[in-house]
Amino acid sequence: xxxxxxxxxxxxxxxxxxxxxxxxxxxxxxxxxxxxxxxxxxxxxxxxxxxxxxxxxxxxxxxxxxxxxxxxxxxxxxxxxxxxxxxxxxxxxxxxxxxxxxxxxxxxxxxxxxxxxxxxxxxxxxxxxxxxxxxxxxxxx
Amino acid sequence: xxxxxxxxxxxxxxxxxxxxxxxxxxxxxxxxxxxxxxxxxxxxxxxxxxxxxxxxxxxxxxxxxxxxxxxxxxxxxxxxxxxxxxxxxxxxxxxxxxxxxxxxxxxxxx
Ligand SMILES: Nc1ncnc2c1ncn2[C@@H]1O[C@H](COP(=O)(O)OP(=O)(O)OP(=O)(O)O)[C@@H](O)[C@H]1O
Ligand SMILES: [Mg+2]
Numbered sequence: 723x724x725x726x727x728x729x730x731x732x733x734x735x736x737x738x739x740x741x742x743x744x745x746x747x748x749x750x751x752x753x754x755x756x757x758x759x760x761x762x763x764x765x766x767x768x769x770x771x772x773x774x775x776x777x778x779x780x781x782x783x784x785x786x787x788x789x790x791x792x793x794x795x796x797x798x799x800x801x802x803x804x805x806x807x808x809x810x811x812x813x814x815x816x817x818x819x820x821x822x823x824x825x826x827x828x829x830x831x832x833x834x835x836x837x838x839x840x841x842x843x844x845x846x847x848x849x850x851x852x853x854x855x856x857x858x859x860x861x862x863x
Numbered sequence: 864x865x866x867x868x869x870x871x872x873x874x875x876x877x878x879x880x881x882x883x884x885x886x887x888x889x890x891x892x893x894x895x896x897x898x899x900x901x902x903x904x905x906x907x908x909x910x911x912x913x914x915x916x917x918x919x920x921x922x923x924x925x926x927x928x929x930x931x932x933x934x935x936x937x938x939x940x941x942x943x944x945x946x947x948x949x950x951x952x953x954x955x956x957x958x959x960x961x962x963x964x965x966x967x968x969x970x971x972x973x
Contacts, residue, residue, distance in 0.1 A: 738942050741921035745950075748925060765925040766901055773918075826914040831898035838902065 726750065726788040732772055732797075734781030737825065743784045744768040747795075751788065757861035763839040764793050764859045770832040771797040771855050777822050778802070779853060792841070792860045803849040811837065864888050864972065866930045866953050869909065873967050875932060875955035879944040882951030886929045891968045893961050897922050904928055909968055911961045913937035915954070920946045930954065934961045 728750070730743035748765040768784070775782045779801025787794045804810045811833050818828030837843050842858040867884040870877065877884070889907030894900040895914050904910055906927035912919060915933050920943050923931050930953040933939060939947075939954055947954045957964055 738917050740918065741925070745921065745924060762906075762925075762927070769901065769921065769925050770898060825916055825918055826895055826897040827918070829896035829898045831896070831902065835898055835902045 724787050724789050725754065726786075728784075728786040728788070730784040730786075732775050732781045732784055732799075734776060734779070736781075737776065740773055740776040741769055744772050747786055747793075751793070754788065756788075756793075760793065760859050760861040760863075764795070767836045767839045767857055767859065768795055768797075770835050771795070771857070773827065774832050775799045775801070777818060777827060782852070790861075792858050795855075795857045795859075797855040797857075798852070799854075800852040803851055803853055804845070804847045805849050807845050807847060866909075869968070869971055870930075870953070870955050872971055873957070873964070875957050878933070878939050878954045878956055879947035880930070880951055880953040882948070883930065883953045886953075888929045888972065891965055891972070892928070893965055901926060911964050911968075913961075915939035915943055917943045917946050919943065920950060920952055920954075923952045924950050928952070932957060932964060934959060934964050 733739050751761045779799035782799030785796040809815055813834045814830040816828045816830035840857040841860045841863045844856040847853040866886050869888050892904040892908045893911045895912050901922050904926040907929050910928045911932050911934050915938050932955045936958050
């Protein structure tokens, strides 16, 4: 049973708004009295995914389903896709351009962080079409 | 010790986020690569960085950092300042570098 369904538009290339969706989800989970550890993991994983959509894919949409058992997040973009997912998952691998690096991004730690902090991660991607990240976080896991 | 007490003791100047100054401080983290900080900084940490942009405010908020200290007088941009005020995340500035500041924090926290 779902307690809450949320949808966000994530703007492309707008760093001033990047992170709004994850901040809002964190806020709502806190209000619901959700397990603090799970709230933190959701916040980190969703922020990384959201920023990736902004930097690498020109924005997209975020769908969040909150239930007592888990938080399920779908991040959908229509960007360039990821040609080699295994490589992209490696800590330190990044194609972030210099202007983005000067903002503090480009450590190549986003996807590894998402993997680390979620209980389940699936990446569906097609070059030239886009990428969808499906992540699940369970309280107390 | 609260953020405000620590800042007073170490001579940091407040730039934004006054509403959060009463928070208790618990530890310190140093780093400028946001994804790195995102996964390592702990709730209550004083975060020492030179990144004074809006994304740094988001990272501080999502990690529940107690405050940001911009070392070596690194700049805080206008959007970041507004967001810090709104989210009540104190942002301080100091002329000292991150090493000197971390040492001072360690000494003050005992
Ligand atoms: N949504 C996406 N669309 C297209 N490419 C992506 C997407 N997300 C990640 N990538 C690719 O995978 C690489 C690794 O992503 P990851 O988030 O781990 O690091 P980063 O974003 O480059 O740096 P950091 O997250 O540390 O700031 C990116 O540099 C990019 O090439
Ligand atoms: Mg990333």
